[in-house]
Amino acid sequence: MATATERLRRYLDDELGECRPEDVDRRLEDLGALAGALSEERVTTDVAVLSALSSETRYAAVRVLVAAGEELCVCELNAVVDASESAVSHALSELDDAGLVEGRTDGRWRKYRATDRAVALVTVLDGATDE
Amino acid sequence: MATATERLRRYLDDELGECRPEDVDRRLEDLGALAGALSEERVTTDVAVLSALSSETRYAAVRVLVAAGEELCVCELNAVVDASESAVSHALSELDDAGLVEGRTDGRWRKYRATDRAVALVTVLDGATDE
DNA sequence: CCCGTAGTTGAACAGCTGTTCAATTAACCC
DNA sequence: GGGTTAATTGAACAGCTGTTCAACTACGGG
Numbered sequence: 510m511a512t513a514t515e516r517l518r519r520y521l522d523d524e525l526g527e528c529r530p531e532d533v534d535r536r537l538e539d540l541g542a543l544a545g546a547l548s549e550e551r552v553t554t555d556v557a558v559l560s561a562l563s564s565e566t567r568y569a570a571v572r573v574l575v576a577a578g579e580e581l582c583v584c585e586l587n588a589v590v591d592a593s594e595s596a597v598s599h600a601l602s603e604l605d606d607a608g609l610v611e612g613r614t615d616g617r618w619r620k621y622r623a624t625d626r627a628v629a630l631v632t633v634l635d636g637a638t639d640e
Numbered sequence: 641m642a643t644a645t646e647r648l649r650r651y652l653d654d655e656l657g658e659c660r661p662e663d664v665d666r667r668l669e670d671l672g673a674l675a676g677a678l679s680e681e682r683v684t685t686d687v688a689v690l691s692a693l694s695s696e697t698r699y700a701a702v703r704v705l706v707a708a709g710e711e712l713c714v715c716e717l718n719a720v721v722d723a724s725e726s727a728v729s730h731a732l733s734e735l736d737d738a739g740l741v742e743g744r745t746d747g748r749w750r751k752y753r754a755t756d757r758a759v760a761l762v763t764v765l766d767g768a769t770d771e
Numbered sequence: 772c773c774c775g776t777a778g779t780t781g782a783a784c785a786g787c788t789g790t791t792c793a794a795t796t797a798a799c800c801c
Numbered sequence: 802g803g804g805t806t807a808a809t810t811g812a813a814c815a816g817c818t819g820t821t822c823a824a825c826t827a828c829g830g831g
Contacts, residue, residue: 714777715777715778718778725779726778726780728778729780730779730780732778733779733780747777748776748777749777749778750777750779
């Protein structure tokens, strides 16, 4: 880590023309603030959400639910998602854990809907909110 | 797949009270349209982007770049991202492949910035666009 | 040209992951 | 209560992944 700080000092020296120890300290502080702007817990949560979507089966399931705009029955997802029934069930379970879908039981049918967060993420991936 | 259609038929029967073969066909068509709204290529691309962010090292690097709002030198990232220099390099390379960062060489320094897409995704994860 | 620096990249490896298979659970109907 | 249906879940396994290590490439200065 000392070498990382050394290199940063040389970089600032290069950029600023001259570099005092306090310049390095300040820069490290500024950079640390950027990294520290979100908690470790938040990083873990966000990465869990992103991981939940980084599989074609789970992503497809979420896409269908978002496109539907309302809850769908698991048997409907099984009919259109290109994966086995068991794989779809695993996918829905993990999406539920990640807070991207919400499920409810209706008799022996089970229905899922996309959460607002899933909608927001999918919308961004579509580029609809590019501004 | 025949059993999936059979179950869908029973579901529609249950939901609609009665179910004709053309009802099943129509529903399958509607569901298929939801799934088919985006191309296979697009699914692959989106999943690649999401996968690129589903690692704490890559996610942290992108978060810092987004928070910085401007390009940072690799040595600056090395100073704040909690990973080895080599791991950070691998991370940046994959993020670049996924279109989430853009790099340029400045002498022997190498600098990266977050792309608009990365900014949009991170913003959504923050909930800033929840509406 | 040589040396040192900045950063990248490939291979190895430990650990992780998604699907399959089979068992299981819960609900409904007779 | 038994049988069937709807869906879930755990374990196994093949394949994938992130970090480390070491080698490499490119650039700048003397």
